[in-house]
Amino acid sequence: MRKRRFCMLLLVITITGLFATAGIVLALNSREIVRAVEVRNPTGSKGTVFVVFRPGVTGFNEDIVNAFIRGLIASDWRVEVTTSSQQTPTNVTAYNIIVLGTPTNGGKPHQSMLDYLARVNFGGKSVILILTSGGDGLDSMGYFRDATINANGTVLTELRFQLFEAGAADRAYTAGTEVAV
Ligand SMILES: Cc1cc2nc3c(=O)[nH]c(=O)nc-3n(C[C@H](O)[C@H](O)[C@H](O)COP(=O)(O)O)c2cc1C
The missing domain is CATH 1.20.5 (Single alpha-helices involved in coiled-coils or other helix-helix interfaces)
Structure with missing residues (x-):
């Protein structure tokens, strides 16, 4: 008993x-994560890339986005980086390319990214999508792509990274080095 x-x-x-x-x-x-816009490689000669991402629970998305940024900087891009939040700038006229990074939550990009995409107008600019997920992220990438197109962005590249994927950061770095307008 x-x-x-x-x-x-x-x-x-x-x-x-x-x-x-x-x-x-x-x-x-x-929770809302607000970060000031940080400039990396301020003297970059190629032009400016605007990076908006959602730092998640495990840090995987942030690690992948940072590896991609290191690749951009290796190719001498100037980078401005911030998080997706209610404070994320929506005026993107100063940028040559936009990079968006988000984890998958419930089969979709993080809500803060979807909210940002509902507010911003990219004016036809090239947008690179970086999606992290536990699974293959295919459906989530579909949402991400559609929301970016609805925000008047031209999707240049779609990159998916799976949690625990071997060599994910190296792949992200290489993709960053290959960015061209
Ligand atoms: C609340 C929550 C919901 C999630 N939903 C999904 C999902 O529907 N599909 C999937 O593949 N991964 C899902 N994941 C896994 C995350 O996408 C993955 O762990 C994330 O991309 C890792 O990056 P982060 O920790 O920086 O957010 C979920 C994670 C959390 C915390």
Whole structure:
């Protein structure tokens, strides 16, 4: 009897822990992340790339976006980088190319990215999409592409990276070095 009660108690604690963890992840994942626009390689000679991304829970999206930016800088692009939030600039006239980075959540790009895409008008400029996901991210990339086209962006390249993919950062770096207008 005592053993049964102990097992029940253990089960209740485990389930409560799982719900609490899920709640914390969801809360962390949905919070607004505002960062000032940061300039990297200010003297870059190729032109300016505007990077908007969503830093996620594991840091994978940010690592991939940063590797891509290192590739851009190796090719001497000037880069301005910030996060997707209500504060993200919507005037993109000063930029040659736009790069958008987002994790997949519930089969779609992060809501902060979709909200940004609903507010911005890219005026036909070239946009590179960087999507990270646990799965293959195909459906999510479809949403990402459609939302970018609706924002009057011309999708130049679509890059998908899977969590735990071997060599993902190297692939992102190489893709960054290959960007051309
Ligand atoms: C709340 C939440 C929902 C997620 N939903 C999906 C999903 O529907 N499909 C998928 O492939 N990955 C999904 N993932 C995995 C993330 O896309 C992946 O871990 C992420 O791209 C890693 O980058 P980040 O930690 O920087 O966000 C989800 C992750 C979280 C936290």
